[in-house]
Amino acid sequence: xxxxxxxxxxxxxxxxxxxxxxxxxxxxxxxxxxxxxxxxxxxxxxxxxxxxxxxxxxxxxxxxxxxxxxxxxxxxxxxxxxxxxxxxxxxxxxxxxxxxxxxxxxxxxxxxxxxxxxxxxxxxxxxxxxxxxxxxxxxxxxxxxxxxxxxxxxxxxxxxxxxxxxxxxxxxxxxxxxxxxxxxxxxxxxxxxxxxxxxxxxxxxxxxxxxxxxxxxxxxxxxxxxxxxxxxxxxxxxxxxxxxxxxxxxxxxxxxxxxxxxxxxxxxxxxxxxxxxxxxxxxxxxxxxxxxxxxxxxxxxxxxxxxxxxxxxxxxxxxxxxxxxxxxxxxxxxxxxxxxxxxxxxxxxxxxxxxxxxxxxxxxxxxxxxxxxxxxxxxxxxxxxxxxxxxxxxxxxxxxxxxxxxxxxxxxxxxxxxxxxxxxxxxxxxxxxxxxxxxxxxxxxxxxxxxxxxxxxxxxxxxxxxxxxxxxxxxxxxxxxxxxxxxxxxxxxxxxxxxxxxxxxxxxxxxxxxxxxxxxxxxxxxxxxxxxxxxxxxxxxxxxxxxxxxxxxxxxxxxxxxxxxxxxxxxxxxxxxxxxxxxxxxx
Amino acid sequence: xxxxxxxxxxxxxxxxxxxxxxxxxxxxxxxxxxxxxxxxxxxxxxxxxxxxxxxxxxxxxxxxxxxxxxxxxxxxxxxxxxxxxxxxxxxxxxxxxxxxxxxxxxxxxxxxxxxxxxxxxxxxxxxxxxxxxxxxxxxxxxxxxxxxxxxxxxxxxxxxxxxxxxxxxxxxxx
Ligand SMILES: Cc1ncc(C[n+]2csc(CCOP(=O)(O)OP(=O)(O)O)c2C)c(N)n1
Ligand SMILES: [Mg+2]
Numbered sequence: 019x020x021x022x023x024x025x026x027x028x029x030x031x032x033x034x035x036x037x038x039x040x041x042x043x044x045x046x047x048x049x050x051x052x053x054x055x056x057x058x059x060x061x062x063x064x065x066x067x068x069x070x071x072x073x074x075x076x077x078x079x080x081x082x083x084x085x086x087x088x089x090x091x092x093x094x095x096x097x098x099x100x101x102x103x104x105x106x107x108x109x110x111x112x113x114x115x116x117x118x119x120x121x122x123x124x125x126x127x128x129x130x131x132x133x134x135x136x137x138x139x140x141x142x143x144x145x146x147x148x149x150x151x152x153x154x155x156x157x158x159x160x161x162x163x164x165x166x167x168x169x170x171x172x173x174x175x176x177x178x179x180x181x182x183x184x185x186x187x188x189x190x191x192x193x194x195x196x197x198x199x200x201x202x203x204x205x206x207x208x209x210x211x212x213x214x215x216x217x218x219x220x221x222x223x224x225x226x227x228x229x230x231x232x233x234x235x236x237x238x239x240x241x242x243x244x245x246x247x248x249x250x251x252x253x254x255x256x257x258x259x260x261x262x263x264x265x266x267x268x269x270x271x272x273x274x275x276x277x278x279x280x281x282x283x284x285x286x287x288x289x290x291x292x293x294x295x296x297x298x299x300x301x302x303x304x305x306x307x308x309x310x311x312x313x314x315x316x317x318x319x320x321x322x323x324x325x326x327x328x329x330x331x332x333x334x335x336x337x338x339x340x341x342x343x344x345x346x347x348x349x350x351x352x353x354x355x356x357x358x359x360x361x362x363x364x365x366x367x368x369x370x371x372x373x374x375x376x377x378x379x380x381x382x383x384x385x386x387x388x389x390x391x392x393x394x395x396x397x398x399x400x401x402x403x404x405x406x407x408x409x410x411x412x413x414x415x416x417x418x419x420x421x422x423x424x425x426x427x428x429x430x431x432x433x434x435x436x437x438x439x440x441x442x443x444x445x446x447x448x449x450x451x452x453x454x455x456x457x458x459x460x461x462x463x464x465x466x467x468x469x470x471x472x473x474x475x476x477x478x479x480x481x482x483x484x485x486x487x488x489x490x491x492x493x494x495x496x497x498x499x500x501x502x503x504x505x506x507x508x509x510x511x512x513x514x515x516x517x518x519x520x521x522x523x524x525x526x527x528x529x530x531x532x533x534x535x536x537x538x539x540x541x542x543x544x545x546x547x548x549x550x551x552x553x554x555x556x557x558x559x560x561x562x563x564x565x566x567x568x569x570x571x572x573x574x575x576x577x578x579x580x581x582x583x584x585x586x587x588x589x590x591x592x593x594x595x596x597x598x599x600x601x602x603x604x605x
Numbered sequence: 606x607x608x609x610x611x612x613x614x615x616x617x618x619x620x621x622x623x624x625x626x627x628x629x630x631x632x633x634x635x636x637x638x639x640x641x642x643x644x645x646x647x648x649x650x651x652x653x654x655x656x657x658x659x660x661x662x663x664x665x666x667x668x669x670x671x672x673x674x675x676x677x678x679x680x681x682x683x684x685x686x687x688x689x690x691x692x693x694x695x696x697x698x699x700x701x702x703x704x705x706x707x708x709x710x711x712x713x714x715x716x717x718x719x720x721x722x723x724x725x726x727x728x729x730x731x732x733x734x735x736x737x738x739x740x741x742x743x744x745x746x747x748x749x750x751x752x753x754x755x756x757x758x759x760x761x762x763x764x765x766x767x768x769x770x771x772x773x774x775x776x777x778x779x
Contacts (some may be wrong), residue, residue, distance in 0.1 A: 201686075202685065332679075540621075
């Protein structure tokens with residue numbers, strides 16, 4: 019077969035089309051001009067111009083997470099690629115599949131401190147799943163297909179392809195994706211059958227079981243989430259989800275205990291602490307989930323299913339490790355559960371549920387209602403009430419509002435909840451919402467934001483305006499970097515060092531300056547009308563929701579404490595010690 | 606479950622062999638992994654072992670608790686250009702060798718003594734002047750350490766070591 023030859027830039031574009039890419043988020047510059055020229059000359063791929071490269075990456079993350087597809091980013095060399103770094107690490111820590119194409123100075127100038135030269139593969143090595151510097155156009159097509167394969171399979175993640183300018187203009191061969199086979203990379207899929215059988219026997223024999231599931235199930239796809247739901251319902255066992263796992267199991271199901279971890283529910287954390295069998299699937303026992311590992315789930319035998327072998331036995335030692343894709347392993351577990359005609363220990367399970375119901379009865383998320391000031395929790399409850407019957411996607415920024423969103427905005431399906439968990443990147447939510455809206459033009463896409471986080475990427479108003487993307491930014495404006503203020507109140511004697519949000523913009527004027535809609539709401543009685551207006555107004559809308567500046571987010575497991583040492587809100591009654599001296603040194 | 610008790614678990618030394626694609630940056634990935642995650646490197650050697658397939662072998666001697674050693678192997682296995690990871694310490698007996706070039710500058714009795722010690726250790730003289738010798742010594746790391754210690758009072762001024770090359774005993778291959 020004769021190989022087609024074309025320019026490097028054309029190879030890149032053709033590979034994108036063949037990989038099913040429809041949208042690229044990017045920002046041009048000298049080192050990517052040949053690529054932008056190739057984009058100009060075709061009409062298969064739509065380029066979305068963000069106003070900052072970090073935002074391009076977050077937008078691609080939102081696109082990827084709401085579709086299950088690989089998000090694509092295009093940036094120039096030097097400052098273009100360094101601006102993308104935060105987004106890349108964000109995607110790495112939350113396992114989001116991305117391919118980021120970066121321009122590079124011509125190969126003959128590499129190493130000379132040329133204009134806008136950066137050691138992009140060096141800088142991004144610890145921020146990516148893998149990266150490539152393509153010095154030879156003969157290899158370009160193969161690398162492009164490989165990059166998508168690596169980004170999408172196994173534990174997904176960001177992949178950088180650094181493209182020197184002379185490689186973009188040189189002529190090379192095009193090869194099809196199926197002609198490329200990776201030499202060493204073999205992502206696991208099927209879990210070990212014997213281990214799965216052992217796990218199912220342990221699950222069936224449990225007296226105080228809990229499922230603890232995370233983003234790995236969501237990443238495995240909607241079929242994996244459906245299989246998980248079937249398995250959990252077949253057992254009748256309680257389930258808790260991590261921040262990234264939200265949506266993997268229906269939020270309104272009575273078997274769902276809510277999110278676990280630092281700001282997780284009382285019942286979820288105590289079920290984790292008191293369980294005898296823990297079934298961890300696609301979750302990585304990170305410090306925000308486990309609290310103090312030395313006192314984590316002291317009586318539990320742990321089954322851990324993960325596609326990433328390095329996530330197993332990393333923070334917590336487990337009893338039955340199963341390396342494999344969550345969807346595949348859950349399906350095998352379900353089949354084994356049925357084949358063995360497993361039946362849970364009904365009596366023990368009933369006792370366990372009675373115990374859980376007493377924890378649930380504490381109503382750990384209760385907050386003091388107010389007619390004078392909008393409580394942030396109330397604002398999210400009202401947003402939920404207005405949006406839940408529509409096809410709605412929620413992104414968040416980072417801070418208290420994010421945790422309240424996780425607690426109060428119930429998700430029934432996967433791929434509808436986008437939040438920065440691992441890196442906790444302020445400035446993620448708004449550009450992510452732009453990416454989600456591009457993938458789902460007719461859906462309601464709302465970003466639950468804090469006023470401080472929003473300012474970290476608010477230049478993206480221009481992007482939303484340019485492409486007429488009707489994203490709704492629901493800013494819970496407490497006038498503080500609330501999460502910082504909360505820690506300062508609890509840990510540092512209420513010395514609010516630099517955490518006040520000074521000189522905030524007038525949101526309606528800001529919106530007006532960009533030709534979109536802005537509004538302010540500060541009375542609880544006006545909230546529903548404001549939310550209705552936000553949803554009905556065409557185009558992008560910014561809502562400045564003035565909320566109680568003093569509200570704290572509970573429950574809270576202080577750093578260094580175990581799951582059974584939660585701080586609860588005033589209404590619920592505090593319990594357990596506060597932060598230890600050792601805890602103050604932790605994050 | 607057992608929790609991570611880094612303080613009480615014994616620290617072990619393991620030799621790990623890694624087969625990788627000999628491509629730009631692969632050593633940087635391995636070293637970056639160790640420094641980024643705070644693992645120790647006692648010794649690291651790398652060289653192409655299959656020119657046709659462009660494969661390199663990296664031998665790493667590292668220390669850590671058993672859980673950390675497991676983590677190191679899993680993290681290495683996760684790197685995209687890595688073909689295979691083997692723990693030569695836990696997977697049966699292995700042979701480990703290192704080579705050192707040791708330069709000693711001295712005269713008189715110390716010069717004679719350095720030759721005597723070299724003879725005992727089966728080190729070879731590979732360069733000499735009226736005042737200096739360069740010894741070549743091959744063996745386990747401990748033997749090289751002992752030789753170098755003995756040479757210190759005898760005029761030792763320079764040492765160059767290859768780091769550990771290791772291979773499984775018997776019929777197994779990486
Ligand atoms: C880029 C970045 N810088 C700093 C932080 C630390 N940080 C975490 S939450 C937070 C405050 C967020 O304030 P806001 O967006 O107003 O949300 P709130 O907590 O008030 O709801 C800060 C500064 C971060 N997560 N990300
Ligand atoms: Mg705030």
